[in-house]
Amino acid sequence: METAYALAAQQRRDPMVRLFAAGARAMVPWLAGIVPFGLVIGVSAARADIPAAAGWLTGPAIYAGSAQIATIEMLDDGAAPAVIVATALIINLRLVLYSGAIAAYWRGTPRWWRITAAYLLVDPSFVVGMDGYQRHDQRDLGHRYYLGGAVVLWLAWLAAIGVGVTLGAQLPSALRLELIVPLYMVGQVVGRLGDRATRRAAMTAAVVAVIALAAPLHLGILLAIIMGLGAALKVKEGSQ
Amino acid sequence: MTAWIVISLAGLGSYLFRISMVLLAERITLPDKVERASAFMAPAAFAALAATGIAASTAGSDITQAVPLLAAVAVAVIAVRHTGRPYLAVVAGMPTLWLLTVAVGA
Numbered sequence: 477m478e479t480a481y482a483l484a485a486q487q488r489r490d491p492m493v494r495l496f497a498a499g500a501r502a503m504v505p506w507l508a509g510i511v512p513f514g515l516v517i518g519v520s521a522a523r524a525d526i527p528a529a530a531g532w533l534t535g536p537a538i539y540a541g542s543a544q545i546a547t548i549e550m551l552d553d554g555a556a557p558a559v560i561v562a563t564a565l566i567i568n569l570r571l572v573l574y575s576g577a578i579a580a581y582w583r584g585t586p587r588w589w590r591i592t593a594a595y596l597l598v599d600p601s602f603v604v605g606m607d608g609y610q611r612h613d614q615r616d617l618g619h620r621y622y623l624g625g626a627v628v629l630w631l632a633w634l635a636a637i638g639v640g641v642t643l644g645a646q647l648p649s650a651l652r653l654e655l656i657v658p659l660y661m662v663g664q665v666v667g668r669l670g671d672r673a674t675r676r677a678a679m680t681a682a683v684v685a686v687i688a689l690a691a692p693l694h695l696g697i698l699l700a701i702i703m704g705l706g707a708a709l710k711v712k713e714g715s716q
Numbered sequence: 717m718t719a720w721i722v723i724s725l726a727g728l729g730s731y732l733f734r735i736s737m738v739l740l741a742e743r744i745t746l747p748d749k750v751e752r753a754s755a756f757m758a759p760a761a762f763a764a765l766a767a768t769g770i771a772a773s774t775a776g777s778d779i780t781q782a783v784p785l786l787a788a789v790a791v792a793v794i795a796v797r798h799t800g801r802p803y804l805a806v807v808a809g810m811p812t813l814w815l816l817t818v819a820v821g822a
Contacts (some may be wrong), residue, residue, distance in 0.1 A: 537727025564726035658769030663805025682767035704760030
């Protein structure tokens with residue numbers, strides 16, 4: 477009886493482990509571009525006029541590269557604390573949109589899950605996670621996929637910043653590994669251009685992002701996403 | 717002390733952003749428009765982030781760096797369009813970037 481129960485439990489567990497590993501694997505292409513970014517943040521934290529441990533703390537505390545860089549640079553420049561916090565939060569405003577998009581998949585889950593999973597929510601984990609939820613009809617499988625990618629990202633990110641802070645390592649800049657992430661996202665976008673509304677969303681967001689490149693406080697990305705969504709809805713409503 | 721407080725506050729605020737809609741979605745229903753828009757969130761976000769990354773890299777570089785990058789993006793788009801496999805954007809794009817960087821710089 478016990479053997480049968482263990483076997484059934486094992487069979488239930490296996491897809492979960494498999495999905496966790498699949499999510500982790502899906503995160504790997506991101507790591508090649510993100511780890512050098514983490515090293516850069518670590519090095520900049522080590523060189524800034526702040527305690528090295530505080531620089532590393534931006535990783536687990538803020539957990540979003542652009543906002544971390546802005547915080548470290550502005551602390552180094554001696555900017556007013558309120559301005560630094562406001563800048564970091566404006567850069568991270570897009571997280572509200574990610575939160576809204578992924579909330580539908582987390583509805584009805586235990587509170588501890590949402591508290592933990594939300595902490596891990598950032599651009600790469602959002603991308604990998606949404607992909608997982610769209611591929612799997614069963615929410616449980618999607619959760620494991622999200623968690624696999626998000627945990628791997630979190631560990632790699634904190635390790636990379638730690639190495640950068642500790643060693644002040646030189647980046648292999650000739651390889652331009654930072655461009656792996658934009659290319660990876662190009663692949664994700666091109667692979668999803670199935671219908672007219674989606675194409676309009678992507679095209680509008682890309683054009684607005686380029687036009688708003690010099691927008692202050694990294695507001696360009698947020699603006700581009702909102703405009704892209706608006707354009708897609710307009711197409712959708714026009715076709716109904 | 718200021719650095720620790722600033723980083724903690726920025727971290728707390730960022731976490732509240734992350735969990736805001738996840739918790740509120742239980743108590744409030746998002747407008748239909750927002751629900752419908754969420755289907756386009758991923759392509760819009762990917763496109764904005766990709767365009768920003770590529771444009772920022774080309775804007776700050778000379779022609780020997782910009783041309784290989786733009787060619788790599790073009791090759792990535794063609795590879796994915798022809799095969800339907802998103803990962804080929806990186807597999808085809810990065811070697812194109814490296815080869816053209818060497819060729820243009822030579």
